[in-house]
Structure formats: C-alpha cells, structure tokens
Amino acid sequence: MNDQNILELNRVSKTYSQARDAEATVLSELSLIVPAAQAMAIVGPSGSGKSTLLNLIGALDTPTSGTVRLDGKDLTSLKPNQLAAIRRDKIGFVFQQHHLLPQCTVLENVLLPALAGGAVGPELSARAADLLGQVNLADRADDHPTMLSGGERQRVALARALINSPALLLADEPTGSLDRNTSESLIELLVELNRNEATTLIVVTHSPELAGRMDRVMELRDGSLSELETAQ
C-alpha cells in the first residue's frame, strides 16, 4: 500500500441473505483507493449501498469478500476489540442523527470517544474546548444537548468525531436532518476542518452542494463505484 493512501478497498463485495436462500448483492467486487487528506463524496440513488460502503470503511461492518485496509491494516482480519480500537483512534463519525448523550454536557459529549480509550486528561479537555471553538460552540460547553438547536447538536457531533484526531472522518448524510442555512454552515465547517486538520474526509450524501465542495466525487450505482468529474 502506498504510504500516501489512507484507505484501500480491494474487490469488496457485500451480500445479504434473504428469504428462501436468496441473496441480495449490495456491493460487488468494488475497489477504491483514497489518498490521505483527501475530501471525497460518495453519491448515488437511495438503496445503492452508500451507507453500507461507509459502514465497511468505518469498521462497523465486515465485507462478504475482499479486503478493506485502513492506514495499512486489513480490517477484515481484526477482532472486535481491535476494530473498536481502530474506530476509536483512526476514525471519526458524523451521523445523520447526532445521538448525543442527554445526561452529558456538550463538552462531555465531545470527550466521549476519548473516554473510550481510557481516562480523559487535561490535554484532551483543552482539545475538546478548542474543537468546540472551531465549531463556534465554545460558549455552550457546559450546556446540555437539550438546550441546543439541531444544527448546534450536529456541530457538537462533528467536534466529537474529531476529538481523537482521526485519520479518517466519515459522515453519513450529515446535513440530512438540517435546514438549508444550517446545512451550508456545516458543509463549510467540514471542508474547513478537512483542510485545517489534514483529515481524510468521506461523505455519503444526496446533497449536490456538499458533494460539490469535495475533492473527489464517486457515484455508487448497481454495486459499483465510478468517479464523477468535479467542478474543482
């Protein structure tokens, strides 16, 4: 694997069992290489397998065949605990639903992935505060999620995804539940963070605006990926 590539998918297939021994193939012999610090969008019609692909990349799911290598490690050969460590240390997630813990403050929510790795020290707290500053929520650190708007909550989720300085930031329809203005603001933020933090960004989206801001756009259709030309 080239040192410049953070992610390599080699002939990855994903099939699901269906009734009467039938199988549905969502991804078929799919290969993909993503260089470090690249911002990439995956688009495609509903049901094309975008989220499935993202889950495979994010070590949330395993392929039926093929390999997924992240930062040189073959995810398909790792045990659950090792996968958990990969998710914790290498990957950041932003979901359509923010899934913040209501009992924790904004700052604590940002620190949650760090807690998965053990005790949270002052350095991480400072980083969390810094990230909150980057998403313009520095003054809301001690508030609970119930006091925030939908856009603010998604920004907290973004800060949470970045707390462990992941090599790869995955976002599944991050603007799906947001209004236009809030979406634009979040898109701006994602692009900015990608540049500032040199984090590889893969976004699954239906949003042309968001896809248009990425370095590279891949379309997933009938189980296969093809690259679309971008405006940039």
Place this chain on the structure above:
Amino acid sequence: MKLINLIVSGLWFHRRTHLGVIGAAAIATAVLTGALLVGDSVSGTLHQTARQRLGETSLAMTSGESFFRAELGDQLRQALKVKVATAIQLPGVCEHAEDSQRRAGNINVIGVDKAFWELAPNPPAGKAELNDQQVAINQPLADRLGVKPGDQMLLTVSKPSIVSRDAPLSRTSDAAITLRLDIVAIVSSQSFGRFSLQANQAPPLNVFLSRDWVAKKLDLTGRANLMLVGPGATTEQASDALAKAWSLDDAGVELRTYAGKTVEIRSKRIFLQPAIAQAAIALDSQAPAQGVLTYFANELSTGDRTTPYSTVAARGPLVGETGPLADDEAIINQWLADDLKTKPGDTLTIKYYVLGAMRKLTERSAEFKIAKIIPNDSPLLDPGLMPDFPGLSGAADCRDWDPGVTIEQRKIQDEDREYWQKYRGTPKAIISLPAGRKLWSNRFGDLTAIRQSKLTQQEYRDAVRGQLTPAQIGLGFSDVAAQANAAASEALDFGQLFLSLSMFLVGAAVLLAAMVFALGVRQRTGELGLMLAIGFTRKRVRRVVVAEGALLAIVAVAIGLPGGLIYTRLVLSGLSSVWQGAVASTPIDFHASGVTLAIGAVSSFAVAMLAIVIVLRKQLRREIRGLLDNIPPAPPARRAKPLLKTISFRISLLSFAGAIASLATIGAQTAAFFTAGFLLLIALLAACRTWLGRAGLKRSGRKMSLVDIALRGAGRRPGRSLGVIAIIASGVFMVISVGANQVSPLDNAGEKTSGTGGFALFAESSLPVFGDLNTKEGAEPFGLDEKPLGASILQLRLRDGDQANCLNLNRAQSPRIIGVKPKDLDGRFTFIDTQKTETALSGWELLNANLGPDVVPAIGDEATVRWALGKSVGQSLEFVDQNGKTFKVQIVAKIANSIFQGSLLISDKQFTQRYVTSAGSRVFLGDAKAGAVAELTKRLNTAMSDVGMEATGAIDRLAGFNTVQSTYMAMFQALGSLGLILGTIGLGLVVVRNIMERRGELAVLWAVGFGNSAIRTMLLAEHIALLVMGVLCGVIAAVTAAGPVIKSAGRSLPYGSLTATVLAMLILGMLWIALAATLTLRGERLGALRSE
C-alpha cells in the same frame, strides 16, 4: 379492511411482547383470584364444619347443671311435630382401658337416644341405639386414644350435683364416676361425630352413650340437660311450646303436703332459686306464705353445755318483718332445753360453718335469747323443715352422716343418735326469718322452703308456675343454626387477609404487566405516529390499542383464572403444611364459588385495563413527529434549582422530621418505630429523587468516567428510576421490617407485665377442682403436696364457650368466660386500652366498675377482643345467666398478647352471681421457679389426670398463640418475596426499555470505539445503582422500623435471614439486569445509527 383486522394483525405481529403482558397480567389474575378463593375455601370449610357439628339441629336448649325432665322433649316433639332429641351432656376425661398413658381430657360425654341420630347430617352406619355400657366415639378421640371398635375404655364423667359443690353442706366426694365401656363404633364427622354447640376450630372429642343408661349411673334417671330441635320450628314456636309444657319439676322444685293442709314448695338444690321465691312472694296476697331457712349448726350451746350437729330453722312471713320472734330471740324444743339444761331467758349460742371460696369453711357463731321452749312434737317443728342435705337426710344413723363438712363423731352422743332416729332432721331451735337470712343467705338463695296453707298442692303448683316463665328457671331455646352460620360467615375473612398478604405480589404483577405493555407501546411508537399522521384521530388510535389491550387482558384473565385455582391449591397445601399454624392445623377443603371467580376475573381485567390505559394515555400525549421518528421524548430542558428549593428535598426533610417526631410522640413502641421507618423510607426516596434530578443535570467538573456517565444516566428519567427504587425499597422494607418485628414469646416472658403475667404455668382441667391446691386439704386428694414444688397456684373459674382466639377461625359468638379476683392479678399483664370510668378505676380494678344493672365489666386479650370478637373497648356482648336473664358483658380494657387469649375475664363476684351453681376452678396459673416448670407441669398432669388436667408452660401457651401471628408473617414474607422477584423482573424490563430508547446513543458509543464490555458495564452500573439504592433505602428504613427489636435486651434482628433476603434481592436483581442488558445489546446496531 376493518379496524378489527388492524387489531388482530397488531396482536399477531407484536405477539412476543404481548406474551409478556399476558404472562404478567395472568400472574396478577391468578394471585388476586387465588387469594379470594382461599377465602372461599376457608369460609366453605367453616360452613361445612358447622353443618357437621349441628346436623339438622336448628334450635337447642341447654340447662348446664340443672336437669329437666327428658319427657319434656317428647311433649315438644308432639306439639311442634318436628324432630326433637333430648340428651345429657357432661364433661369428662377418658383413657384406654389397658394403657393409662393413652388418655384425653376435655371430653364431651353425650348421653343420647335414637332421636339424636335422626338429627345427624348423615345417619350413622349400623345400629343407632347404644346398649348399656356401650360407647361410640368420634374419630379424633379414637385417634388420640389409639382405639378401635372392640376395645375398652375408661370414662370419668362429671357427676352433676343437684346441690352446687360450692353450696354449704354439698359434697365433692361424688363429683365424678368412672365407667368401663365397650367401644362399639367410631362415628364419622358426617354422622354427627363432630357434634358440638360451640363454634370451635378444633374438633371436639365426643363420647356417645345411651342416655337412659348414663342417666341411671348418674342418678339422673328420666332427666336431661340438652334438647335439640330439628328444622321446621322457629324459636318463637319452640318457646311457646316450652311455655305450655314445662313444669316446676323441670326446675328441680317439688311440693309436699303436711298434715293434709300445709303445702310446701322446696328445691332439690337445698336453696330455692330466687325466681321461685319471687313467684311465691307475688302470690302472698292470695296465699299468705311463710318462708323457711333451715341450716345445719355445728353446735348449740348455753353456758358450758353443748349439743353437736343440729338443724336450726328460721321461719317467718315472706312479706314484712313481723314474725313470732324478735330477731335476737330463739325458740328451742324441749329436747334441747333438757340437753342444755337451759330455760327461757338464757343465751343460746349457735355455731355454724359458712363456705368461702374454694370450699374454705369458716366457723361463725351467733347468740340468741331463748324466748320459749316448745314441745318436741309442736306443730312448729317437723322433720320436713330440714332440706335434703346430701349425706344427711338419707342416713339411718348419725354415724352414717357424710355431709360436705367434717363431722367429729366423738362429739355425737347416744342421745343425739336417738334424737335423729326419732325426730330425724327436725330442728331443735327456731329463729326469725330475718335473723336466719342475715346469717345464712348466700348466692344460692335465702330460703330452703316456702309453706302456705290456703291453696291445695295442685292449686299452689299451678299458681307458682303461672308466675314464672321457662326462662326464669334457665330454660330457653337458642337458634344455634343461625349462630353457627354467623360464626362461619363473620369469621376472619381469609380472602381479604390473603389479598392483603398478596397485595405486594399483585401490585408487582400488575406493574410488571403495565411495564411490559409500555415496552410494547414504546416499540410501536412509529406505528402510532404513522396512524396519527395519516389521519387517525387520537381517540381512534387509542381505541385500536385499548382493544388490543382488552383482548390481551381477556386472554390473561382466561389463563389467570385456572392459575388462580392452582394458586389456591398451592396456598391450601401451604396451610396444611408449612403454614398450618395460621389455621390451627385444621384441614381446609377447596371451595370455589362462581361469584368469587367472577369477582376475580372482573377485578383482574379492570386492573390490567387500568394499567394499559394509563400507559397509553401517556404515550399518546406525545407529538406526532416524535412518535413518527420513534424518538423518545427528550426530558424537558431543566436548570438545577438550589437544593433547598427542590420539592423532593423538602419532602425528605419533612418526612425525616416526621420520623423523629413519631418516635417521640406515638405511644406504642412498635407502631412508633414502624411509622418512623415508613416516614424515613419516604424521606430516603425523596432524597433519591433529589439526587436523581440533580444527577441528570450534572455539569462537568469532576473527572469524567464511564460510571459517572452511567450514574447520570439514571437521572435522565428520574421518575422511572425512582419507580424502580421505590418498588425495590418498599419490598425490602416490608419484608425485613415485618420479619424483624415478629413477636417472640420469649421476650421478657418472666416479667409480670409480659403476656404471661409473670406466671410460669397455665393449666386447665376438664372437671372442676373444688379445693385450694395451695392447702393441704385441697392438694391431698390428688396426692399432691401443699404448694407443689413450692409453686403458688391461682385458681380461676371458667364458663365454657367459644374459643375466642386466633386458633379459632370462626367468629366467636359466645366466648368463654373466666372469673378472676382483680387483686390476684394486680400489676400483672400490660393494659393497652382502657375505658374511662366515673370512679377513675384502673387496671384490673376496672372489673369492679359499676356500669349499671346487668352490665358486667370484662377485660380481654387484644387478639380476642379485636380479631376473634370484632369488638373494641366500650362495646359489649350479650349473655344469658343461669336464671335465663340476659346481661351485657362490656369490654372495659384490653391487655396485650397474653395467655388469656380466647376468653373474657370478669370478676369472680360477677361470675358467681351470674352462674350461681357453677362451682370449682378450672383454670390454674402457677408461680413457679423457672427450672421447676417442666417438673411441675408433669406432676400436675399426672396427679390430676382424673380431672383432665392439662398443664403447660405459660410461655409455651403464649408461643402457641404467637404461632398464628408468626405464620401470617411468614406467609407475608413468602408472598412479599415473590412480589420482590417480580419487582426485579420489572427492573430488567426497565433496563430493556432504557436500552431500546438509547439504541442510537449506544450505537454511537460503539461506533466511536467503546467495546461491548464497556457499554455493558455502563448499563450495569446505571441500573445496579438503582437496585442498590432501592435495597439501601429499604434496609435503612426497615432497620429503623425494627428499633424495638434492636433496643430490647435479649432480642436481636434476624441478621441471617435479613442478609439472605438482601443478598438474594441484589443477586436476583443483578441477574435480571445483566440478562436484559445482554439480550438487548445483541440487537442490530447499524440501523440504530441511521435512525432509531
């Protein structure tokens, strides 16, 4: 498509969740219905027992120690044209003829004829009539003696004395006879083997003999003291027939004619009953009468000359005070004048015995001036003036005298014997009637005869009878069938009791059903949202889900009802084994009424529906969007109030203050501590609520940890979390505090203020004991030393009746009465409730309170008064005295948990006034050294076996009563523990529900790198915290409620069972939490990340 299709498909689709709802609701139905059916079974058994003991008897007339003509029964049978039987019923003791160790006391000896068996529930198999010396016994007695038909037994039966054994000159030497009998049959309960007029729990020990034969053996030929009337006659009809048929002979009264003209009315009891005397006084205007009171004098003397053992008659008009003599004068006959060598004007001294308590004889004397000397054959003197003193009147010679007093034969000279042979009992001296009454009147009467000369014997008989009613001579019918029905119907409602005992279990099951249903509804929030979104009204959605719930409830009830029958069988099996103490070891048969099943079904359905409707109401209040997105309602944005301003903190402070105050102000120690414990529980729960509320709002500041987040998670839904804590805490509190406060009979049992009254021994005899066991004279007849083993024995009178204690499930209608002398019990036992009297009496002195005519003050044990009689201080019961007069027994005080449970106590004075001829003692309380109790018990039981003495340690007796209470506690604890188990299952469900609500969050945790074990740890920490808080709150409050146990010396908390309960709770709770967490976390996570 119809709505019903939607309902049916919904039911089928969510069948797995619904199975949980059905299961929990079925448990609630089973427990609720089962508890009610236990009540049915107990009530049914009591009614069945009542039918067995009375058969077809509807009315009964008992006359105790007075015997009426047996032919009175025949007269009533003809008049009423119903079944009537007359019998003799007496107490006795018996033993196996070959083995004196196999013996039984408290035997009902019943002399019967063929008519008796006609009233049996089922006619006995074989020959109904018993021949001479043949006996039939009931099964319990056969079991006790280990006998069968063909064996022989010895029966000692109380021989009724026409003269009370407490009356002057009565004898005790013939108080009982022993018969050797051939056992010819064992009579089953269905064939009248259980015959008894008393509504007691324990089956009687019955011995049936031929009435005619036993009457002959008892010198009571042609007499009976019990009449039973079969169905078809009312009390009024029977009373009318009795009023027409009775005769003076039924009152033991006879008439004699002297000198062809003077008619005398006298009583076989020596003293004429006051009612008869009153009747004669009422006739005085048409037949002026003279009263006679003849007494036996030990000695008549003038100066230094004496004449032993003579009768002296007091004579005079019945009405007015004027007579032939002044009250300080005497007339003597010539024989006495010659014997004493005296003359008119000399002083005659009369020495005589009066009979005190326990036949204690006291010699007294009185002086009279001799007014006149009359010839020996004067019309004023005749042998008939002497009543038929037992042991005297039939004797041919003075040397054959055997009265109830000691006769010193050496004092009797030849001239005395000649006088007896020539003049029999002719009095040697006469004094005025007022003077005689002053010396010799007693509770039995103040006349031995009444004489008049105007009416013929028949006219006088009719006239006196006309003045009386049967009730005045103690004859009257009681509606025993109605009493038996009342005793069974008003008995302790076991249905209610079991329902109360099972309430925590029912509550836990209902709550569980509600929780499972809520879980089901929670799973379907999207479905509900969709229905609302596409145009269903909330009412219509509610109707669909309620209809589903109703169908579930119906299925649950349909399953629960048979479950209830099984639950009842299980409880009955418990009542016949581990819980037999609760029903005094009586087998309870299964009974179930359709009405009870219907009540159980309807109540269970209603409860289940209520739970369902409440859950649904809460869910349907939510916004459609929230329902549609299946997002749980977020807790409202809250800001932490200052601690002092939170409602729950204020409640906790108030409750804590209440707990302290209750300890300081409430009188009864146990109640105070229990109240304090309960208030403390509220305080702790309120404190938990405060903590949960604040935990949910906690801000960063402390070091962040998984456990910290978990604990704060518990505060996310403070209401739900508090519910879990409250269920666990309440269950632990109840089970532990109730268990800890179980009364131990050994606590301070030696103290005078304890339930034993400081007595070491309690004994009861089947036959009365007439002498004082503390004296040589009283103890010797039993081969005992005076004050055996140094024990001082207090003897009390007893009137048999229903056992009004917790060993009798029937509601006692006419409880046993014990006569006590208040001073004998001074300072003993603990009074818990007393009635204020005008004279400010207290303690046992209340028994001497004057509450008005025919109102007798009584003191009873708390359990007797409150539970067995259903009364309270100030209330009264009606009794009929020996003369047929109704009087009230008013409860003036209650004593705590005592050996007197089962009886009411009245003063000895009142006792003897109401039950005049009742003689001797049957209850014995012994003061003995602790080490001597067992030996004393054994010695009394052996030495006094002929009177059926059954002595037991006072502590053991108390322990016997406490067995019932302890068993109730054990039942409560067992059922409470089952409730706790359901409570812990509920805890598991809360875990499931919380996890389901947080699937997205948990999936994110997983996605960001938390391992399964870390997530599980967090969930376990959160819910185990709730469990531990619940257990801690329960234990702390329970330990406070158990204050009296901790405080009192010699008592301690049952640490073993307490720890076991707490550990079992914790382990079980953790198990459910772990299981629920593991199963729920198995779910697919990826979907949760996209949408919940």
